[in-house]
Amino acid sequence: MNVKVLYKCKTTFAPLNSSPSKYEISWINHNGCKYTKCAGRSLGMFLATLTTAATMVGGAYINGTAESMARDGLLWTIGPVGYNLSLFLAALVYVPKVRKAEYTTIFDPIQEKYGNRTGGLLFIPELLGDLFWEAAIFNALGATVSIILGIEMSIAIIVSACIVIIYTFFGGLYSVAYTDVIQMFFIIIGLVIALPFAWTNPAVDFNRIDKTWKGEIDSKQIGIYIDTCLLTLGGCLTWQAFYQRILACKSVSIARNSALLGASISALMAIPPAAIGVIGAATDWNMTSYPQNSTLSYEDWAFILPMVMEYLCPLAISVIGFGAISAAVMSSADSIVLATGSVFSRNIYQNCFRPQASDRELTWVLRFSIIVVGTLGAVIAISANSIYGLYILCADAMYVVQFPVLTCALWVKFANTYGAISGLVVGTTLRVLGGEPVLSFPAIIKYPGYNDKLGQIFPFKTFAMLSCTFSLLSISYLTEYLFTKRKLSKKFDIFNCYGPKASKCKNEANDIAMRVKNEDDVKNETDKFLNN
Template sequence: MVVNIPGVIGIVVFYIIIVVIGIWAGKNKKGDTNDLLVAGRSLGMFVATLTTAATMVGGAYINGTAESMGRDGLLWTIGPVGYNLSLFLAALIYVPKVRKAEYTTIFDPIQEKYGNRTGGLLFIPELLGDLFWEAAIFNALGATVSIILGLEMSIAIIVSAVIVIVYTFFGGLYSVAYTDVIQMFFIIIGLVIALPFAWTNPAVDFSRISNTWPGEMDSNQIGIYIDTCLLTLGGCLTWQAFYQRILACKSVTVARNSALLGAVISALMAIPPAAIGVIGAATDWNMTSYPQNSTLSYEDWAFILPMVMEYLCPLTVSIIGFGAISAAVMSSADSIVLATGSVFSRNIYQNCFRPQASDRELTWVLRFSIVVVGTLGAVIAISANSIYGLYILCADAMYVVQFPVLTCALWVPFANTYGAISGLVVGTTLRVLGGEPVLSFPAIIKYPGYNDTLGQIFPFKTFAMLSCTFSLLSISYLTEYLFTKRKLSKKFDIFNCYGPQSSQCKNDGNDISMTVKTEDDVKNETDKFLNN
């Protein structure tokens, strides 16, 4: 494999620019946990909007969109549509409530409702989702590097992970937000410049796909389609990487409006990679210097975006396009490592184990978490083989468990720890036993219509989510009734949901009260909820 020296030089310069901007953005800040986690709640409309859009428009977003559009058609390019609708709904429904409460992470209301230890346990779906998302992003970069620059995928993944870790380590959300702004412009410029060159290449013949680009769906795929649509729609409503920006905004109004605008920009940014996917499907690869035959395998489609840039565009344009993908990778990867590290340092380490931890101690726990999460994501990326598969999978655990858990924590008065734990167990069990082809997990439970070729065609992920929700609500209501109506002695209240004690956790000097309500309080709130 021949190394593209000009391309390597170009990407080195790009990486240096990003590192310098990232360190500069964070160097003059106090460096305490409030700055690192929510940037002192100082983000204005411009920065908040672009960093929200850039968080969504990652390497997995643009590579995965091109892959799905080229291989499966418009109908099956569900990810960008569902995720951006999810952001839009979150902006209207969830954002005003959580920003007004001035939480530090999205796990604060979860721990407030269900207790610190249970909230820590519910961090597992977030961790899995973040690791899969990060792996998809780094995998997209590695695929691009191997084709355009002629370097090994593992080298690109490791180097990019190190760069992301370094500037996030020192600057926290300040560095992440301000580098996101620069990276967003790189993404726009790189993709837009590549489009006309690829579109007009002689090897591209759109008559080849005149009947296939919209996509097709058999009747036995309807359940899969519905499941994927709902998964992407609900999977982003609870994402810490998104709420980290929202909670850092100057006001509730800025938070809501920046989220809405960010969703619009993110949706528009799906158009160039989707067009590149169509171009890839319309290309006669025998007319290019691509060293394979004209029929692309299933695995080849994961590389369609860098292939179009490399074989259908001039060298300079392909290098600029690679800069766009690198920018997209970093704009999401830094968000992920910071988001996961934030939850671990505050909601796990401080709230569960070290409530007396100093600000300096928490800062170093956060930085340690950033290193660990960044490393794990890179390791998964090196062994993965489907960008779009990981891109969809990253919302899976969030949809099945965290979506109902957070929603009930914010709006259901009688939701309690017993219900949350039962929901976690039920939802996780049904989801895991349903199998997962991307991770080579076999299906233990074969839902109705199971097909040896297609696998599960029943919308079992949505079934698992609904089962989690039903379990959470029913067990919460049952235990609330038993303890408040004195049908069951409070000595059996092992989680102290209805006892006389109350626990407190600190939120940068503001109490997040986890006060245990009296029987009359719970009854009044429950009656009010049911009557409404």
């Protein structure tokens, strides 16, 4: 229903095929923005917990953890620690609020607060983060296949991408959720079985790394270290792949508790790949059949987990380990593809361009999005050479822009579209001009202490995030003061932030969302709506 209504609203509801829940309740507010609530969510504690853990424990997680542990040591293996702490924080602070509000995606509160078109712009950081995550896990599978089976890495990436796209294309959320549970067991079995064989291999001498396995932080790297810690801590707070599961849970308590348990399982699952990384660093590779010398290059460390599986374990164990890594890749790859496709089809396509789109149309837009996202992720994976670099980079854009924007949308009443746009521009500009070595992007702005070898040693990513937050709050406060105190005529309110509010409509939609549980409820509510 494409209707713009002043001073009142209209509400519709219908069965869905592509949503994590069964029924959708939509309303259009005073400025024509369409919002959505859902009812009939059905993920229970067991399934929600395991699928949340499996979403985190992907190929990038286990391969990246092993890579960083082997090359840089424990202190620099920040990713698994920061990301899991981020899930804990999200479970305690963000999850209860967004699940209670019955949102469909994490972009619903953003578009509800700032408007559909602005919310569409704010989808870009999420898209970039998901593409980098997708690339990292496809890269992990490619590295594994190239070491163990000798298959060309690009071919392995293309094949794995096709498999993920196909079963996500046809299966939707439940194919992803149930395969996640199966894949989690494969990961646990494969990695744990491989550990004792690799640990006791004659080529492994832990005396080689007695003073280096913990890692070392140079005084010049303190800024980089702080920046990375804060980035990973804030990286999952706005992650749609995570909320895809949480928002489909039966209740608020199940959503919160499953997120906490999922984060705990995910944290425990970092131990086996970290141990494998230590084993790889302690190995004299000249004593193995590895066709290189014992000095590994920077790029070689990205292959350390499959190298340990292939050259330090018996053949049968190598095959099981390969299955574990493949399962890890699939468990996260499908999650990212579905999450990004869901946000694009609903929050971009429907909310911004086709409010009257039917469920069938949205389903096909979702499927098209799945193909595009999977393809782009594969392309990036083929061109990248560091799994851990992509693994950290995936939270970058979401931390700088999306984290402050979502937080303000949920808790700051005066935050508005003017502030969100200014924050987006300021944060993105400061971050992009700071450069990115993982993508070979040069630094245009050289922040204090810039080092030709280390690059930016100032925590400029956190600086960009704080600048985004300050711009959002200050511009929002200023514009609210100007328009509400009548210092500026409302005819200049181009985003219609201070027109009549339709809170009654939103409350009506919330009430319907609580009542609609089955087909009979839909019929009854429809009759009431038509009679009114």
